[in-house]
């Protein structure tokens with residue numbers, strides 16, 4: 001049995017889907033089973049990672065464990081990480097994957113320091129982030145973004161899930177850090193064009209100044225540290241965010257999915 005935390009999230013749903021595709025039994029953790037909307041065949045269990053003592057039943061009989069590193073609004077790092085790792089050891093977990101949260105966290109540090117066979121999955125920017133544009137594209141045929149010339153090796157969330165699922169089910173991945181990228185470098189214009197092609201209608205690109213972007217993010221209620229993070233990664237994307245790697249091909253044996261693939265699959269979200 002594999003327990004997937006964050007199972008209702010962008011990546012977790014893909015980890016679940018890939019494990020099901022591989023014919024593996026899956027248990028999914030959520031704080032609200034009534035809203036989880038997970039596929040049939042998944043055992044859905046209630047649990048909150050900020051309350052590790054309540055996870056005993058969810059961990060019972062589990063041999064594989066996929067972990068997120070956060071447990072609240074705006075991805076606040078889980079301070080309970082070390083206790084979760086202890087409980088996983090006591091439960092007899094034999095393989096752990098961690099979805100890296102963009103830096104060190106108490107949970108990932110505890111997993112790395114443990115004697116559990118772990119694999120860290122470090123994705124670059126998710127293709128799914130483009131869903132943030134859905135409203136503007138549907139209602140105004142436009143994308144408003146700062147730094148539109150920036151390059152991103154953005155990755156399809158299904159490929160993140162596929163890499164995690166392999167590490168959870170096959171030997172040979174313990175102690176590995178997998179930086180997972182898509183197959184090409186794209187600008188914001190490239191992404192807008194791919195969405196336009198997929199939905200069959202043009203998309204206008206409006207370049208926001210840095211100040212305009214900050215004002216929008218503030219109006220959306222994003223905290224200052226999140227805004228600072230966005231300015232840093234969008235304004236000066238680090239080399240790992242704009243370098244294409246063959247991790248997906250190497251780990252899963254399949255080529256990484258393109259943004260055009262992603263846009264075709266999500267075209268409906270961008271049509272009025």
Ligand SMILES: NC(=O)c1ccc[n+]([C@@H]2O[C@H](COP(=O)([O-])OP(=O)(O)OC[C@H]3O[C@@H](n4cnc5c(N)ncnc54)[C@H](OP(=O)(O)O)[C@@H]3O)[C@@H](O)[C@H]2O)c1
Pocket residue numbers: 005006007008009010011012029030031032036047048049050068069070071072075099100101102122123124125126129
């Ligand atoms: N977006 C990007 O471009 C990007 C790039 C690289 C890395 N990342 C990292 O990816 C992670 C986000 O993953 P995601 O987008 O898949 O997440 P997401 O879609 O925002 O989903 C959040 C998930 O976390 C679960 N969750 C939150 N707090 C919880 C708690 N206290 N107890 C149990 N479950 C809890 C939610 O479950 P319920 O609500 O069902 O309980 C849900 O399944 C972050 O660490 C982020 O730093 C993101």
